[in-house]
Amino acid sequence: MTGSHLLGSGSALPSRVVTNAELAAQIDTSDEWIVERTGIRQRYIASDGETTASLAIAASRKALDDAGIAASDIDLIVLATATPDNTFPATATKVQNALGCNGCVAFDVAAVCSGFLYALTTADSLLKTGTGTRALVIGAETFSRILDWEDRTTCVLFGDGAGAVVLEAPREDDRVGADAPGVLASRLHADGANHDLLYVDGGPSTTQTVGHLRMKGREVFRHAVVNLSNVLNEVIEDAGISASDIDWVVPHQANARILDATAKKLGIAPEKVIVTVDQHANTSAASVPLAYDVARRDGRIKSGDLVMFEAMGGGFTWGASLVRI
Ligand code: ACO
Numbered sequence: 001m002t003g004s005h006l007l008g009s010g011s012a013l014p015s016r017v018v019t020n021a022e023l024a025a026q027i028d029t030s031d032e033w034i035v036e037r038t039g040i041r042q043r044y045i046a047s048d049g050e051t052t053a054s055l056a057i058a059a060s061r062k063a064l065d066d067a068g069i070a071a072s073d074i075d076l077i078v079l080a081t082a083t084p085d086n087t088f089p090a091t092a093t094k095v096q097n098a099l100g101c102n103g104c105v106a107f108d109v110a111a112v113c114s115g116f117l118y119a120l121t122t123a124d125s126l127l128k129t130g131t132g133t134r135a136l137v138i139g140a141e142t143f144s145r146i147l148d149w150e151d152r153t154t155c156v157l158f159g160d161g162a163g164a165v166v167l168e169a170p171r172e173d174d175r176v177g178a179d180a181p182g183v184l185a186s187r188l189h190a191d192g193a194n195h196d197l198l199y200v201d202g203g204p205s206t207t208q209t210v211g212h213l214r215m216k217g218r219e220v221f222r223h224a225v226v227n228l229s230n231v232l233n234e235v236i237e238d239a240g241i242s243a244s245d246i247d248w249v250v251p252h253q254a255n256a257r258i259l260d261a262t263a264k265k266l267g268i269a270p271e272k273v274i275v276t277v278d279q280h281a282n283t284s285a286a287s288v289p290l291a292y293d294v295a296r297r298d299g300r301i302k303s304g305d306l307v308m309f310e311a312m313g314g315g316f317t318w319g320a321s322l323v324r325i
Contacts (some may be wrong), residue, residue: 039256075132113313163289
């Protein structure tokens with residue numbers, strides 16, 4: 001069966017930029033350490049009044065505009081986030097109400113940094129089985145609200161933002177095979193055994209608090225390179241292509257060194273990897289659609305290109321999707 005088509009994209013960032021130098025004025029860190037270990041130079045941090053939903057709404061409006069469709073054409077909203085506006089209802093329902101497509105299916109998925117891959121794969125499957133014709137798939141986060149701003153090992157790594165894409169169900173006359181447009185192959189994985197390497201130490205059913213992000217970065221790094229290389233190879237095999245056929249890799253933007261190490265393991269040239277971690281830092285579920293939107297709008301990713309999305313995050317969860325734009 002052919003996959004859903006990617007019609008358009010949009011993204012949104014908070015208005016406030018925070019540079020490494022600004023962080024170094026407040027905690028024991030330096031621009032040099034952050035750039036050398038992570039590639040991050042700045043991040044965007046939500047101000048009062050900017051929330052996961054408000055960023056998601058702004059990104060969705062731009063994606064609808066880019067796709068040339070009205071909000072009333074949307075049948076399904078899948079929003080990936082680990083930082084919802086409220087414990088419930090789903091942030092997707094706030095987006096739905098703001099866009100005015102009330103009545104369509106709307107829910108959140110929680111897969112942390114892999115959330116966009118989980119949301120994309122879920123939406124693609126639902127469209128293929130007739131739940132609707134068009135979906136908004138969103139990754140949106142305000143990780144600044146769950147950071148321990150006194151923990152220099154984590155707070156320098158993350159930022160806030162949102163990205164969205166419009167997906168359309170496959171058409172009967174779509175070509176088949178690796179030249180077909182749309183989602184060609186996807187794989188998702190999770191392994192709960194590594195919970196303690198990356199988690200939030202609070203929640204409604206445990207502490208009745210929101211909690212703070214905790215991470216053993218060195219171990220996460222090691223797992224990330226292995227898991228991402230494996231899942232990328234699975235998707236390449238499923239789609240019947242070779243790594244050299246890929247025009248662009250749009251990875252989760254956690255750390256420039258993970259991006260380099262993963263590309264190297266697969267034999268993909270570094271110039272084919274879209275990098276925004278320097279500007280946005282790690283925006284969790286938002287990072288893949290944000291990076292995709294940046295590269296589409298600056299003209300690098302074009303119609304007909306073969307694009308690999310990939311991510312790994314807390315859970316652990318990880319996944320990849322190959323899409324012909
Ligand atoms: N500024 C200055 N020094 C620091 C800072 C900081 N911000 N943070 C840590 N250090 C120090 C440490 O204290 C340590 O000092 P010591 O040697 O005196 O003990 C030293 O720097 C080295 O610390 P490490 O943690 O070993 O540094 P490492 O090279 O592993 O880099 C990093 C840390 C950047 C976190 C890296 O491990 C990493 O990127 N990991 C992956 C994170 C990731 O990919 N997350 C993705 C998923 S995120 C999600 O799902 C929500």
